[in-house]
Amino acid sequence: MGTYDALLVLSFGGPEGPDDVLPFLENVVRGRGVPRERLLQVAEHYQGFGGVSPINGQNRELIEALRPVVGVPVYWGNRNWHPFGEETVLRMKDDGVRKAAVFATSAFAGYSSCRQYYEDIARISVKGGPELVKMRHFGEHPGFVAAMADHVRQALDRLGRDDARLVFTAHSVPVSMARTAGPYGGLYEAQLRRSAELVNAALGRTQPWDLVWQSRSGPPEVPWLEPDVCDHLRKTDARSVVLVPIGFVSDHMEVVYDLDTEARQVATELGLPMERAATAGVHPAFVRMVRELMDEPEPQPCALTCCPPPRRRQV
Structure with missing residues (x-):
């Protein structure tokens, strides 16, 4: 090794x-x-x-x-x-x-x-x-994809609805940060979408799926990636959903609070059957x-211009 x-x-x-x-x-x-x-x-x-x-x-x-x-x-x-x-x-x-x-x-x-x-x-x-x-x-690595697909499969089994809509979630970031992610920009969202596609394919599913965002923490005047997961649940026409925290490899407070607490409360209020898939863990x-x-061969570090830090608010 x-x-x-x-x-x-x-x-x-x-x-x-x-x-x-x-x-x-x-x-x-x-x-x-x-x-x-x-x-x-x-x-x-x-x-x-x-x-x-x-x-x-x-x-x-x-x-x-x-x-x-x-x-x-x-x-x-x-x-x-x-x-x-x-x-x-x-x-x-x-x-x-x-x-x-x-x-x-x-x-x-x-x-x-x-x-x-x-x-x-x-x-x-x-x-x-x-x-x-x-x-x-490693969002596209077969090991990560297999782990997430297995956990989604288990969530579908718990829900008892094979046709449930998969709603992939990831931590929202400022739009300006998302646009500068990667050497050519936009890589954060692109990688998440690709990972979701691979998980969906690993499950043999052809149904549409969604990518939504959670855990926004910035000032209201700064645009962040949307839609928020709770807003999405309020507007979805799905008859049941499985939330898939594709953007997290283990449970954070953002997972157990924003998904297991807030999103579940919204789903309960709507009468929307919902399960949450486990993180890769x-x-x-x-x-x-x-x-x-x-x-693998030793990876080369990214250029210093890749994924620049966000501008901090002046106080």
Whole structure:
């Protein structure tokens, strides 16, 4: 297997108790001028789940599933909460790791979903520490597609309606950010549509499907990708739906709140039968995919002009 002597799972992070919630959110929005009132509003979402984000538990499960498959030590670091990436890399240095593959828990192009992980790698790298090599986008990888198709199939079985409309969801981003994703722009949305097409095809379905957006967090005057998933459900003519969080590889608060709570409430009010497919999580095909990415030729990093950071509001 290549030249890697370790694997670093690099993720977003999340709080693990009520006292963690606000400090975590302050880390997420640092430098963005987000009003404290907005942070308190989002904090209520977390507190409704005991202040615990499901992403941490799912990352631990993924790491345990990866250990016997990748054949090298597996480390875990986060951008916004413990274990922070910089702390993990120092431990890797002490352990004598020379070169590590970096698996970012985000499948697609874009500033937040890709470029920011390159920035993280540059920030947490230390002199004398391991060389960190980020793995490529994987939304079209057969392992990811197979995992999502299997989870959609299970959701259809729970719903008991093979003809349910598939509604793929992903995190909305500002339109300006979507337009500059990738070397020629528009790659975030294009990759998501391609991934949805592949999942639909893997299921042998020919019915139409939808791609919608969720978890908008910006000021109202800034255009973001639409339609929002709840708005879409209110307008759909489908008789039943399966929500497919194609833009997420594990459950985030955005999944369990925006889909399992808000979207389900809308569907219930409408009398619309709805199920939510699981994220890729620790599906065996997804776990094998990580090993296969490590076995590929070392990917070349994107140009610095690719997926530029958004302009921050002046406060």
